[in-house]
Amino acid sequence: MSKRFIAGMALMTTVLVGTGGAMSAVSAQDSATPSMTDHTMGTASHPAHIHTGTCDTLGDVVFPLTDVTSGDSAATSAATPTLAMASTPEPGSTLQSTTIVEAPLDDIISGGHAINVHESAERIDVYIACGDVTGEATDGMLMIELQELNESGVSGEAMLTDNGDGTTTVEIHLMPSGTGMATPAA
Numbered sequence: 001m002s003k004r005f006i007a008g009m010a011l012m013t014t015v016l017v018g019t020g021g022a023m024s025a026v027s028a029q030d031s032a033t034p035s036m037t038d039h040t041m042g043t044a045s046h047p048a049h050i051h052t053g054t055c056d057t058l059g060d061v062v063f064p065l066t067d068v069t070s071g072d073s074a075a076t077s078a079a080t081p082t083l084a085m086a087s088t089p090e091p092g093s094t095l096q097s098t099t100i101v102e103a104p105l106d107d108i109i110s111g112g113h114a115i116n117v118h119e120s121a122e123r124i125d126v127y128i129a130c131g132d133v134t135g136e137a138t139d140g141m142l143m144i145e146l147q148e149l150n151e152s153g154v155s156g157e158a159m160l161t162d163n164g165d166g167t168t169t170v171e172i173h174l175m176p177s178g179t180g181m182a183t184p185a186a
Helices: 003-032 105-110
Strands: 045-053 058-069 095-101 113-118 126-135 142-146 154-162 168-175
Touching: 045 095, 045 126, 045 168, 058 105, 058 113, 058 168, 105 113, 105 142, 126 154
Parallel strands: none
Antiparallel strands: 045 058, 045 113, 058 095, 095 168, 113 126, 126 142, 142 154, 154 168
């Protein structure tokens, strides 16, 4: 056999063994990583809506929001949100969505609304986080806290921003409960 053939086989064996080891490490890490609750953070997408009423007494859906996922929040939806597939988020990462709602922020605040996030489309009756839309906007923005529900293991915040054209951008960020949102360095 030529030296070139043997060197090539040695390189291929090294790559295959290294790749197999990396795959084993990933599999072991995935199974060893504790999940907050598999039914919450492990789900690809969580439907979200603005409802009439409060978190204690949710009414009808007024505005559907883009599903909350671990995917790219830069993709926005207006009117009809689409499902986005996403993988299980890393511990400490956030689930997020961005939607443009066809209503000015003042109307959403004054209308008695709540933002509610559901476990999944299949389990729409299970709520994982909710926040009442109350308070006063500052510079056209309102931040509301989304409280953990049903021991979901997630909580977060929603930022509502008046776009000045009769629409409001609603950004939702959920994370493992108790981790707090990261704040930019001063």
